[in-house]
Amino acid sequence: MKLHMNLGEHSYDIILERGCLAKLNEYADLSHKAMIISDDNVPQKYIDTIAAQCREHVVHIVTHGEQAKSMASFQEICADLLEHQFSRKDLIIAVGGGVVGDLAGFAAASYMRGIGFIQVPTTTLSQIDSSIGGKVAINFNGVKNVIGAFYQPTLVLADPETLNTLTTRHYINGLVEALKAGLIYDKTLLELFETGDIENHIDEIIAKALMVKKAVVEQDEKEQGLRKILNFGHTIGHAIEADNHLHDLYHGECVALGMPYFIGDTLLKERTRSICQKLGLPMKVETNHKAWIDLMKNDKKADHDTIDTVWVNEAGLAEIKQMSLKEIAALLEASK
Ligand SMILES: NC(=O)c1ccc[n+]([C@@H]2O[C@H](COP(=O)([O-])OP(=O)(O)OC[C@H]3O[C@@H](n4cnc5c(N)ncnc54)[C@H](O)[C@@H]3O)[C@@H](O)[C@H]2O)c1
Ligand SMILES: [Zn+2]
Numbered sequence: 001m002k003l004h005m006n007l008g009e010h011s012y013d014i015i016l017e018r019g020c021l022a023k024l025n026e027y028a029d030l031s032h033k034a035m036i037i038s039d040d041n042v043p044q045k046y047i048d049t050i051a052a053q054c055r056e057h058v059v060h061i062v063t064h065g066e067q068a069k070s071m072a073s074f075q076e077i078c079a080d081l082l083e084h085q086f087s088r089k090d091l092i093i094a095v096g097g098g099v100v101g102d103l104a105g106f107a108a109a110s111y112m113r114g115i116g117f118i119q120v121p122t123t124t125l126s127q128i129d130s131s132i133g134g135k136v137a138i139n140f141n142g143v144k145n146v147i148g149a150f151y152q153p154t155l156v157l158a159d160p161e162t163l164n165t166l167t168t169r170h171y172i173n174g175l176v177e178a179l180k181a182g183l184i185y186d187k188t189l190l191e192l193f194e195t196g197d198i199e200n201h202i203d204e205i206i207a208k209a210l211m212v213k214k215a216v217v218e219q220d221e222k223e224q225g226l227r228k229i230l231n232f233g234h235t236i237g238h239a240i241e242a243d244n245h246l247h248d249l250y251h252g253e254c255v256a257l258g259m260p261y262f263i264g265d266t267l268l269k270e271r272t273r274s275i276c277q278k279l280g281l282p283m284k285v286e287t288n289h290k291a292w293i294d295l296m297k298n299d300k301k302a303d304h305d306t307i308d309t310v311w312v313n314e315a316g317l318a319e320i321k322q323m324s325l326k327e328i329a330a331l332l333e334a335s336k
Contacts, residue, residue, distance in 0.1 A: 037104035039064040091116030097123035098130035105136030109151030122162040124174025176252035178209035187316035229318040232310040233259035239292035264313035
């Protein structure tokens with residue numbers, strides 16, 4: 001399947017197809033120098049498949065995990081690009097999950113004020129969500145994604161075959177972003193989670209989730225309004241994630257824990273919880289409301305003492321509501 005992201009001069013294609021990893025050169029001009037950025041947990045065979053199609057390439061590997069989205073990794077990439085004399089005509093290819101995509105994308109956005117950037121997402125989370133939409137960032141001083149840019153890739157190449165080597169926990173983790181997409185925009189996607197066998201329907205789930213993200217980002221590339229609905233579950237999810245020294249939960253798992261707080265309809269809340277249970281997601285976390293509220297103050301989405309929260313009261317329909325931190329604190333207490 002080929003989707004076209006319509007963003008004027010920032011438009012690009014998204015290829016979602018089994019086996020497409022070996023066909024990158026059919027979709028992209030690989031005649032310039034390419035830096036393949038990946039991490040040390042991504043199977044080497046994917047990097048080799050991409051490298052074999054490039055005329056000239058350099059491979060840059062970071063240590064896996066969220067800590068790779070750091071200023072230090074960013075500097076090392078820039079040093080490597082300079083050392084290998086990369087010019088504005090050359091490109092960066094991110095092969096891996098959201099960590100690699102966010103880091104490599106930020107380097108691509110910054111180096112020489114922007115060089116070519118291709119996303120080859122290899123996790124469910126990155127195929128469903130992070131590789132499209134153009135948000136790229138690193139973490140700084142303990143604040144997630146605080147230094148970043150809107151920088152659209154020139155191509156996204158998602159091969160669902162690569163998901164076969166993912167751990168079950170990472171596989172499920174990424175599906176939460178699809179569940180979110182269903183809740184905020186596409187009730188048929190939500191129903192698919194309820195009725196279908198997940199693994200047999202994975203291509204359809206990714207495709208439907210991509211279509212939601214495409215539709216939303218096309219209407220509001222820079223998050224002035226509508227795009228905020230993609231943050232559903234993330235207000236509390238990000239706080240849980242930042243408070244992670246206590247548990248060590250993944251991004252999607254934190255979002256799954258954060259979503260029910262903002263579902264107004266009791267039945268829909270129950271349906272969502274049942275899906276999370278079916279997926280084997282963590283259903284409970286040690287609550288630390290005061291710390292979460294403090295962390296929300298640091299979140300980029302907080303404007304002084306208020307936050308634009310996203311509510312879903314009917315399947316497939318999201319609403320943005322401005323809430324004070326005090327109101328959110330009360331909501332947390334009430335859901336104890
Ligand atoms: N830019 C955005 O719009 C956006 C959206 C959502 C999340 N994110 C970011 O994405 C990040 C999380 O991404 P993630 O969940 O993909 O995690 P990740 O990038 O850390 O990948 C998870 C793990 O799987 C390994 N891996 C990757 N592909 C593999 C494969 N095919 N087989 C085996 N192992 C593989 C990685 O090496 C890593 O150890 C977070 O930093 C989050 O902030 C960004
Ligand atoms: Zn997310």
